[in-house]
Amino acid sequence: MKERKRLEEMGIVLETHQTRINGLGVSRAFGDWFPKENQTGIISEPYLSDLFELTVEDRRVILASDGLWDVMNGEKAFSLIESISDSTEASKKLIQTALSSSKCLDNITVIVINLH
Template identity: 40%
Template sequence: MWIANIGDSRAVVCERGAANQLTVDHEPHTTNERKRIEKQGGFVSTFLGDVPRVNGQLAVARAFGDQSLKAYLSSEPDVKHVPINSSVEFVILASDGLWKVIKNQEAVNLVNSIKDPQATAKRLTSEVLAKR
């Protein structure tokens, strides 16, 4: 399986019941992303009660759009090849709407016994909404 991600998307695989994060979240405050943004003339700000943002606006360091911030962002995805074998049960693909609320292993545990993808998505959505 090939996984490519950008921004706040994340892929988590369930392997023998254990969650394994396959991708890196592209958040502006991480060392590599902050250095890249600053090298390109941008800045990362953190206001009390808020998340780090590129030039005080965008909460991801990599994105396709956002024309006004294009000079400071990257649209280069991280790409990874992941061998699939019989120990891999499923993959959860989601954005920070899920991952800021639910930990990787918690998400895997919530849906491990569900076989229908739509029912899985509904279960994760219900859990996020219940926790907000």
């Protein structure tokens, strides 16, 4: 609701069940220059809903667009790349797996960061 309020305060008119702004299913995004420059309500300032601390046991971080998360959850993503040590190859594996899914309806960006 905070995000909806932010958009409405910017003068963005939203229908009751509207889930997209200019075709995008998000109101915050990296890139997407055109929507941000044309005051559509899309901004690049991150919104952090849950903060967590990495521990010494954490080996990797996956940064990805909704194109990946619409297809799989974090547990599935980490299990898919568990045996792949190279972060670039791990990213490619996640992208290839998502693209081969019938649920894949979006573009996909994935960055895997090895912490150790």
